[in-house]
Amino acid sequence: MPLMTKLATTGRVEALLKNADRTSGLEKARSDWLALRFDGIVGDCHSGLTRPADVRTIKQYPRDTPIRNVRQLTLLSVEELADIAAVMEIPEVKPEWVRANMVTSGIPDLTLLPPSSRLQFPSGATIVVDMENEPCRYPADIIARHNPEQKVGFVKAAKHKRGITAWVEREGDVALGDAITIWIPPQRLYGAPAA
Numbered sequence: 001m002p003l004m005t006k007l008a009t010t011g012r013v014e015a016l017l018k019n020a021d022r023t024s025g026l027e028k029a030r031s032d033w034l035a036l037r038f039d040g041i042v043g044d045c046h047s048g049l050t051r052p053a054d055v056r057t058i059k060q061y062p063r064d065t066p067i068r069n070v071r072q073l074t075l076l077s078v079e080e081l082a083d084i085a086a087v088m089e090i091p092e093v094k095p096e097w098v099r100a101n102m103v104t105s106g107i108p109d110l111t112l113l114p115p116s117s118r119l120q121f122p123s124g125a126t127i128v129v130d131m132e133n134e135p136c137r138y139p140a141d142i143i144a145r146h147n148p149e150q151k152v153g154f155v156k157a158a159k160h161k162r163g164i165t166a167w168v169e170r171e172g173d174v175a176l177g178d179a180i181t182i183w184i185p186p187q188r189l190y191g192a193p194a195a
Helices: 078-088 137-146
Strands: 005-018 029-031 033-037 050-052 066-068 073-077 102-105 118-120 126-132 164-170 172-175 179-184
Touching: 005 033, 005 172, 073 078, 078 102, 118 164
Parallel strands: 073 102
Antiparallel strands: 005 029, 005 102, 005 179, 033 172, 050 066, 073 164, 118 126, 118 179, 126 164
16 A cells, blocks of 8 residues: 555755855855766765764764764755745845755745655656754855855744755756655654544
8 A cells, every 4th residue: 555645746856955065165056957876966076875963963962973964955945935935024045055956946845844754856856854854053154154144044044944954855957947746754743643
Protein backbone atom coordinates (compact mmCIF):
# COMPACT_ATOMS: atom_id res chain seq x y z
CA MET A 1 0.00 0.00 0.00
CA PRO A 2 1.47 3.40 -0.95
CA LEU A 3 2.42 5.40 2.10
CA MET A 4 2.73 8.93 0.70
CA THR A 5 -0.16 11.20 -0.33
CA LYS A 6 0.25 13.44 -3.38
CA LEU A 7 -1.02 16.96 -2.76
CA ALA A 8 -3.22 18.67 -5.33
CA THR A 9 -1.05 21.78 -4.93
CA THR A 10 1.90 22.07 -7.30
CA GLY A 11 4.86 24.32 -6.57
CA ARG A 12 7.29 26.00 -8.93
CA VAL A 13 11.05 26.60 -8.82
CA GLU A 14 11.62 30.39 -8.81
CA ALA A 15 15.36 30.57 -8.04
CA LEU A 16 18.34 28.21 -7.75
CA LEU A 17 21.55 29.12 -5.94
CA LYS A 18 24.83 27.61 -4.83
CA ASN A 19 28.13 28.60 -3.24
CA ALA A 20 31.22 26.58 -4.13
CA ASP A 21 33.43 28.10 -1.45
CA ARG A 22 32.28 29.08 2.04
CA THR A 23 35.51 31.00 2.64
CA SER A 24 34.49 33.52 -0.05
CA GLY A 25 31.42 34.49 2.00
CA LEU A 26 28.04 33.11 2.94
CA GLU A 27 26.04 34.63 0.08
CA LYS A 28 25.10 32.25 -2.73
CA ALA A 29 25.13 32.88 -6.50
CA ARG A 30 22.18 32.23 -8.80
CA SER A 31 22.14 29.42 -11.33
CA ASP A 32 19.75 28.31 -14.09
CA TRP A 33 19.90 24.68 -12.97
CA LEU A 34 21.30 22.44 -10.25
CA ALA A 35 22.58 18.87 -10.56
CA LEU A 36 21.39 16.88 -7.54
CA ARG A 37 23.41 13.82 -6.60
CA PHE A 38 23.18 11.57 -3.54
CA ASP A 39 25.77 13.71 -1.79
CA GLY A 40 23.89 16.95 -2.54
CA ILE A 41 24.22 19.76 -5.08
CA VAL A 42 27.19 19.39 -7.41
CA GLY A 43 29.52 22.32 -6.75
CA ASP A 44 27.90 23.52 -3.51
CA CYS A 45 29.84 23.84 -0.27
CA HIS A 46 27.09 22.03 1.69
CA SER A 47 27.26 18.85 -0.38
CA GLY A 48 28.53 15.62 1.13
CA LEU A 49 27.11 12.40 2.52
CA THR A 50 28.26 13.44 5.98
CA ARG A 51 28.82 16.71 7.80
CA PRO A 52 30.35 17.63 11.14
CA ALA A 53 27.97 17.91 14.09
CA ASP A 54 27.45 21.54 15.05
CA VAL A 55 25.38 23.72 17.36
CA ARG A 56 22.14 22.23 15.97
CA THR A 57 23.10 18.73 17.17
CA ILE A 58 25.25 19.59 20.20
CA LYS A 59 22.83 17.85 22.60
CA GLN A 60 23.19 14.57 20.69
CA TYR A 61 26.85 14.58 19.55
CA PRO A 62 30.13 16.28 20.40
CA ARG A 63 30.99 19.09 17.99
CA ASP A 64 32.63 17.89 14.72
CA THR A 65 31.41 14.29 15.09
CA PRO A 66 30.74 13.00 11.53
CA ILE A 67 26.97 12.60 11.05
CA ARG A 68 24.66 12.00 8.06
CA ASN A 69 24.17 15.17 6.03
CA VAL A 70 20.43 15.81 5.95
CA ARG A 71 21.07 19.54 5.35
CA GLN A 72 22.26 19.22 1.74
CA LEU A 73 19.75 21.82 0.51
CA THR A 74 17.98 24.81 2.00
CA LEU A 75 14.62 25.80 0.53
CA LEU A 76 12.62 28.98 1.08
CA SER A 77 9.47 30.32 -0.57
CA VAL A 78 8.77 33.58 -2.35
CA GLU A 79 5.74 34.00 -0.11
CA GLU A 80 7.60 33.52 3.18
CA LEU A 81 10.51 35.75 2.07
CA ALA A 82 7.93 38.50 1.40
CA ASP A 83 6.35 37.92 4.83
CA ILE A 84 9.77 38.22 6.52
CA ALA A 85 10.56 41.45 4.64
CA ALA A 86 7.18 42.92 5.64
CA VAL A 87 7.79 42.19 9.34
CA MET A 88 11.30 43.65 9.09
CA GLU A 89 9.89 46.68 7.24
CA ILE A 90 12.40 46.40 4.39
CA PRO A 91 11.75 46.17 0.63
CA GLU A 92 12.89 42.56 0.23
CA VAL A 93 14.89 39.68 1.64
CA LYS A 94 16.96 38.23 -1.18
CA PRO A 95 17.52 34.47 -1.18
CA GLU A 96 21.26 35.08 -1.70
CA TRP A 97 21.37 36.74 1.74
CA VAL A 98 19.79 33.82 3.62
CA ARG A 99 21.85 31.00 2.09
CA ALA A 100 19.00 29.48 0.08
CA ASN A 101 19.65 26.83 -2.57
CA MET A 102 16.12 26.88 -3.93
CA VAL A 103 13.22 29.32 -3.81
CA THR A 104 9.73 28.00 -4.49
CA SER A 105 6.32 29.50 -5.09
CA GLY A 106 2.85 28.03 -4.73
CA ILE A 107 3.54 25.77 -1.73
CA PRO A 108 1.55 27.23 1.18
CA ASP A 109 3.49 27.33 4.47
CA LEU A 110 6.57 25.69 2.96
CA THR A 111 8.37 25.88 6.31
CA LEU A 112 5.67 23.76 7.94
CA LEU A 113 5.86 20.83 5.50
CA PRO A 114 6.08 17.67 7.61
CA PRO A 115 9.47 15.97 7.94
CA SER A 116 9.86 13.13 5.39
CA SER A 117 7.70 14.93 2.81
CA ARG A 118 9.05 14.50 -0.73
CA LEU A 119 9.45 17.23 -3.34
CA GLN A 120 9.71 15.74 -6.82
CA PHE A 121 10.85 17.45 -10.03
CA PRO A 122 10.20 16.64 -13.73
CA SER A 123 13.61 14.93 -14.13
CA GLY A 124 12.63 12.50 -11.38
CA ALA A 125 14.98 14.20 -8.90
CA THR A 126 13.44 13.95 -5.45
CA ILE A 127 14.42 15.57 -2.17
CA VAL A 128 13.28 14.64 1.33
CA VAL A 129 12.36 17.29 3.88
CA ASP A 130 14.47 16.95 7.01
CA MET A 131 12.94 19.71 9.12
CA GLU A 132 12.30 23.41 9.59
CA ASN A 133 15.40 25.55 9.22
CA GLU A 134 15.76 27.75 12.29
CA PRO A 135 16.69 31.41 11.66
CA CYS A 136 20.24 32.26 12.70
CA ARG A 137 22.45 35.31 13.06
CA TYR A 138 24.68 34.80 10.00
CA PRO A 139 21.99 35.73 7.45
CA ALA A 140 20.84 38.41 9.90
CA ASP A 141 24.25 40.08 9.64
CA ILE A 142 24.10 40.04 5.81
CA ILE A 143 20.56 41.48 5.76
CA ALA A 144 21.53 44.21 8.24
CA ARG A 145 24.49 45.17 6.05
CA HIS A 146 22.14 45.67 3.08
CA ASN A 147 19.31 47.20 5.17
CA PRO A 148 20.66 49.19 8.12
CA GLU A 149 17.22 50.79 8.54
CA GLN A 150 15.43 47.51 9.36
CA LYS A 151 12.96 47.76 12.25
CA VAL A 152 12.79 44.11 13.36
CA GLY A 153 15.64 41.59 13.40
CA PHE A 154 15.74 38.65 11.00
CA VAL A 155 15.76 35.93 13.67
CA LYS A 156 12.48 37.20 15.15
CA ALA A 157 10.86 37.98 11.78
CA ALA A 158 11.76 34.60 10.25
CA LYS A 159 10.47 32.36 13.05
CA HIS A 160 8.51 29.51 11.36
CA LYS A 161 9.14 31.13 7.95
CA ARG A 162 12.86 30.36 7.40
CA GLY A 163 12.21 27.42 5.10
CA ILE A 164 13.32 23.82 5.30
CA THR A 165 16.40 21.69 4.95
CA ALA A 166 16.40 18.61 2.75
CA TRP A 167 18.53 15.79 1.33
CA VAL A 168 18.61 14.04 -2.04
CA GLU A 169 16.67 10.76 -2.30
CA ARG A 170 16.79 10.44 -6.11
CA GLU A 171 19.37 12.04 -8.36
CA GLY A 172 18.50 14.34 -11.26
CA ASP A 173 18.63 17.93 -12.43
CA VAL A 174 16.40 20.81 -11.36
CA ALA A 175 15.86 23.87 -13.57
CA LEU A 176 14.29 27.29 -13.14
CA GLY A 177 10.55 27.09 -13.74
CA ASP A 178 10.31 23.37 -12.96
CA ALA A 179 7.06 22.16 -11.42
CA ILE A 180 7.28 20.64 -7.94
CA THR A 181 5.08 17.70 -6.96
CA ILE A 182 4.56 17.41 -3.19
CA TRP A 183 4.15 14.09 -1.39
CA ILE A 184 3.41 14.03 2.34
CA PRO A 185 3.59 11.15 4.82
CA PRO A 186 0.75 10.11 7.12
CA GLN A 187 0.44 12.55 10.02
CA ARG A 188 -0.61 12.11 13.60
CA LEU A 189 0.55 14.08 16.59
CA TYR A 190 3.07 12.10 18.58
CA GLY A 191 1.42 10.81 21.73
CA ALA A 192 -2.10 11.46 20.40
CA PRO A 193 -4.50 8.51 20.35
CA ALA A 194 -5.00 6.81 16.99
CA ALA A 195 -8.24 7.61 15.20
